[in-house]
Every structure is written in structure tokens, then in C-alpha cells.
Amino acid sequence: MITVTYLDHSGFAVTTPQAVMVFDYYKDPNRKLEKVLKDNPSKDVVFFVSHHHPDHFNTSIFELAQERKRTYVLSNDIFSKIVPKKGISVAWMSAGDVIDQIPGTKEVRAFGSTDAGVSYAITLPDGEVIFHAGDLNDWHWSEESTKREIEEAEAKFKTIVNRIAEAIPEIKIAMFPVDARMGADFAKGAEIFLEKVKVDNFFPMHFWGEPQKACDFSSYVPAGLATKCYCLDKPGFSVEIR
Structure with missing residues (x-):
């Protein structure tokens, strides 16, 4: 069993049978990480940071x-x-790097980002994969960007997503930006990602205080997928994944 605890913004604590993995810790207003660590005293602790932006590091x-x-x-x-x-x-990791010596994992693979830093795919000892996108997204503002800018942003994003899809046949848990500030295409990146990559359990993040849009999965999750979507819209919320 894996427990996913939302800390805030793009920050999560993911508790696996072997480790407590902390992703993009920014703040933890309800001090849930402290409780997670206390409840798992014998497990390794691994902090993942996708890039240097202060809302992720x-x-x-x-x-x-x-x-x-x-x-x-x-x-x-x-x-x-x-x-x-x-x-x-x-x-230290850059896009394309693979490390097989991180506690609680079989391997950690870094993929690219369409902003700073990297995205992470962590393969657990049983072969299941946890993915944290960092700032990997189809970043464009349809109301402001030119057609060319939109096309270039989407092409860059799809190139990285295609690499992920080729390398990883199935992702157990994916944490991915769904940022309402982007306007009409706020969930375009998530839609493309879910179309191209098989995801069992999807968690939106980086929604900057507007979880109601991020959690309206019917507006962007492609029809017919078996993906389960979770709305951890308040810091401290958690869910168990079997």
C-alpha cells in the first residue's frame, strides 16, 4: 500500500513500504510531514526537488x-x-540521468521539463512507478500567446511526454500541474499527458488556490480511461493507494 499526503502546492509526501518520499517541499501549513515521519520511524527518507523555483524548493x-x-x-x-x-x-540529476542506488527505489530516472529543472520517475522495488512532473507542462496562455508560441510550447511538451511514454509502460501514481492561471487551456497539458501515458492514479497539483478547476476532472481527463483521479485540495489531505 502507498499513502499519498498533500503538503501544499506541488508538495507531497508519498509513503511506500520502504520509504517516505517527499516531493517539492514548499510549505506544510498543517505539519503533516512531521506526523508522516513519526508514523514511519524505520523508513528511509528521500527528498526530491525538481528545480530551484521557491514554490518548489x-x-x-x-x-x-x-x-x-x-x-x-x-x-x-x-x-x-x-x-x-x-x-x-x-x-544530483539532469534530464536523461538514471540512478539505481537511491534508498527505497529500484531506480530513479530524470526526464526533461518545459520550465526549469527536471521531472522524476521513481521505480519502486516491486516495479511500480511514481511520477512527479515538477514544472513539466504545456505552458502557454491561449488568450495572450501567439499561434506560433502555442504550437512551439505544445511541441516541446509533447517531445518530453513521448519520451516518458516510450520509457515507462505504466505509471502507478502521477502528480501533475493543473494551473488555473493559464486560462482556457489550463488543463491542456494534463489532457495530453493522460492521453499518451497510461496512468493508474492521477493527482493534480500547482493549482494556486483554485482547486475547483483542477478537480473538475470531467473537463480534461479523456473519456474511456481507467485512470482514477484524486482531489487532495487542502493541505494535509491524504489517500491510500493499493
Whole structure:
């Protein structure tokens, strides 16, 4: 069983049988990570950071779980000078990198992003895959962007998504941006992603205080898919995935 706990924005704590994986910790207003760690005292703790933007990377992660063995998987766009030199294990990743020595995993694979940094696909020891998109999305504003800008943004996005689809036949859990600020095409990226990649369980994120749009799955999840969608619209909410 896997438990997915929403921390805030694009931040999640995903508890697997082997580890507590923390993705893009930005803030945790209900201090749920503290409870997750307390409830899983024997598990490895792995922090994943997709890129340097302050709504995805908070340097306070280096002060969390200090009594535990910690591993940090960091995108290469993060300045090394702000990362502690002692007391933690750090793995740096760029798009295309694969690491098979991260605690609680079979392998970690970094894919590209259409903004800064990378997206992560984590293969668990049983072969199931957890995916965190970071800022990978079809970023364009249809009301403001030119036709050419829209086409270029979509082409860049599809190139990365096609690589993911080719490398990973099925994703158990995917966390992906559904950003209402983008206007009419706010969920275009999620729609394309779900069309091209087989996802069992889908979690929207990065919705900047507008979960009602992100959680209206009928407006963008392609019909006929077996994908289960979850609305963790308040920090601290969690769900168990079997």
C-alpha cells in the first residue's frame, strides 16, 4: 500500500513500504510531514526537488528529519553552495540521468521539463512507478500567446511526454500541474499527458488556490480511461493507494 499526503502546492509526501518520499517541499501549513515521519520511524527518507523555483524548493528541507538517514535527489539547476556538505547524502540529476542506488527505489530516472529543472520517475522495488512532473507542462496562455508560441510550447511538451511514454509502460501514481492561471487551456497539458501515458492514479497539483478547476476532472481527463483521479485540495489531505 502507498499513502499519498498533500503538503501544499506541488508538495507531497508519498509513503511506500520502504520509504517516505517527499516531493517539492514548499510549505506544510498543517505539519503533516512531521506526523508522516513519526508514523514511519524505520523508513528511509528521500527528498526530491525538481528545480530551484521557491514554490518548489525550500532550503528548510535540509533541517527536516535530522535524526533520520536522509537522501536528497536534487535537480542540477540548484546551486550547490546552498546544500549542506555534511550529514546528508545528495544525488544530483539532469534530464536523461538514471540512478539505481537511491534508498527505497529500484531506480530513479530524470526526464526533461518545459520550465526549469527536471521531472522524476521513481521505480519502486516491486516495479511500480511514481511520477512527479515538477514544472513539466504545456505552458502557454491561449488568450495572450501567439499561434506560433502555442504550437512551439505544445511541441516541446509533447517531445518530453513521448519520451516518458516510450520509457515507462505504466505509471502507478502521477502528480501533475493543473494551473488555473493559464486560462482556457489550463488543463491542456494534463489532457495530453493522460492521453499518451497510461496512468493508474492521477493527482493534480500547482493549482494556486483554485482547486475547483483542477478537480473538475470531467473537463480534461479523456473519456474511456481507467485512470482514477484524486482531489487532495487542502493541505494535509491524504489517500491510500493499493
